[in-house]
Amino acid sequence: MISHRIPRLMPNALAGLRAAVGDRVIDLTVSNPTRVGLPLPAADIRAALDDPRVAAYEPESFGRLEAREAVCAYYAGVHGVAVEPRDVALTASTSEAYSFLLKLLADPGERVLVPTPSYPLFTHLLQLDGVDASSYGLVYDLDRWCIDLESVERGVRGGARAIIAVGPNNPTGSYLKAAEVSALDRLARVHGIAVVSDEVFADFPLRPRDADCVPTLAGRVTGSLGFSLGGLSKLLACPQLKLGWIVMSGDPAARARVREGLELVADTYLSVGTPVQVALPALLSLRSAVVAAIGRRLTANLESLRAALGTSGPCRILDAEGGWSAIVRIPVVMDADEACADLAHHAGVWVQPGYFFDLPAGHIVLSLIVEEAAFRAGTAALMARIGSW
Ligand SMILES: Cc1ncc(COP(=O)(O)O)c(C=O)c1O
Incomplete structure (x- = not known):
């Protein structure tokens, strides 16, 4: 049944x-x-949500403009990267962001590449969208985790529709490194596929970041199409607020091609509540x-x-x-x-x-x-x- x-x-x-x-x-x-x-600043969080604008419903497929501008301000202020509001799509969570991107990038029965080891939810996230997982390796060598790029290349040659990366990865804690980002960008460009980067833990280094650590793909992928995922569940320690985002980066022509499709997916669900969108600028100031x-x-x-x-x-x-x-x-x-x-x-x-x-x-x-x-x-x-x- x-x-x-x-x-x-x-x-x-x-x-x-x-x-x-x-x-x-x-x-x-x-x-x-x-x-x-x-x-946690519970009173400030409640105050941010107490706004008369929460009573009106003004649906926008990627979310309210001032909320997306607040996400852009976060990328500019924390990561020094210029992101345009039209490249930001709000979602109810990072998990939902994955689901939107799987619908956008892969047909049922197609494969995307996921890191191993990584967090177990991928199995269900992919399966629920009818997409198969193909693993690529993270190896622990000389006291450091790094991506087995040969296994990524094998997966991409085998027809994967996207490469999912997680940085810092859960549970290995490894950030993407500059050389890895360049390699993923090149592979994705040559094969016409996208790189999806889950950056929910980017703001939580456990020691001073090595110079080659890349906390966000935004502004770093050039030839291919990149999607960075973030959200309040980790950044503000507030999973109950249900707000995440997707930031598109990379090749402007590719971005223009996929924007309409992503808008259609987001518009079909319109899943982010108005209160959290209205509150987002104030919430992010608590970051x-x-x-x-x-x-x-x-x-x-x-x-x-x-x-x-x-x-x-x-x-x-x-x-x-x-x-x-x-x-x-x-x-x-x-x-x-x-x-x-x-x-x-x-x-x-x-x-x-x-x-x-x-x-x-x-x-x-x-x-x-x-x-x-x-x-x-x-x-x-x-x-x-x-x-x-
Ligand atoms: C790496 C990673 N990404 C995403 C999520 C889920 O985030 P969200 O609550 O925004 O769906 C988790 C949850 O633990 C996670 O470990």
Whole structure:
């Protein structure tokens, strides 16, 4: 009765265990920024939404002009890039932005390239739009993540309709590098396809950015067509506001060709609420305070994690340039699900197995936005338990 786009979900042993252990564990995987006691400017957010203009409905396919101008001001102020409002389309979330772009760029049954490891939602995002995923690799070499460009080239030659990149990637934390952007731009131009860059974590470096890190594709792709994705779910730690965006960049002729198509998709749904659009200029003015508060949380937790791991213990943190996650390499002495269950029962902590993100055996993933005291206690207990294996 239901379409093949809906995945047949298999019962997952870890999900059952998670429900069973409930509050008895310190959850080191919480990624909902509204649930971790961040000092968010809640009164200012409410004030921004309290505007008489929210009562009127004036639909525009890409969203209200002053909201798109606020996005342009963000790119100019934070990234030093000039973006025109006509190249900005508002969406209800980054996830919806992906869906719009898949409709725009790929026919059902066609493929797009996605990074591996990366975050698991891609499987469903693509499947729900009838598009197949083809993986390209990120490799961890000499303590740094980099794109396996040969695997991208193979995928592009195999007919992929777009290359999706995530920077910083979740969970590897790797930014795109200048040489990688040039290579993706060249491949996309030669094959007449687009590069989609998910930049929701761009403003969250975990250490001073290396000179060759590229936080946004906007202004960086020249020959091909680029789409940068961002939004308030991370930038303002407010996923509940439901506002994301797509910024088009690159070849002006290609942009002109796709703009009408993207307008048609956006106009069909008109999914972004008026209140959040009206409030966007004021909301984005809160960005630096929120980013700074989250930055302090990430730094403090990374320090706790380093302290818990020590330098001579059995675990190592993989280099993370940015984002909200840390990957920890752990000894492989049991199956990944067994390891998570052991840590829940004996250390009282909940962690994610690396395979959720297509990481090889012997890796776990922790969220760095967990409340600080809980994170400190949780990582200390985690390392004590792993030390006893
Ligand atoms: C890399 C990345 N992009 C996008 C999203 C989803 O963002 P949104 O809430 O805007 O759909 C997530 C969610 O965790 C993510 O990790």
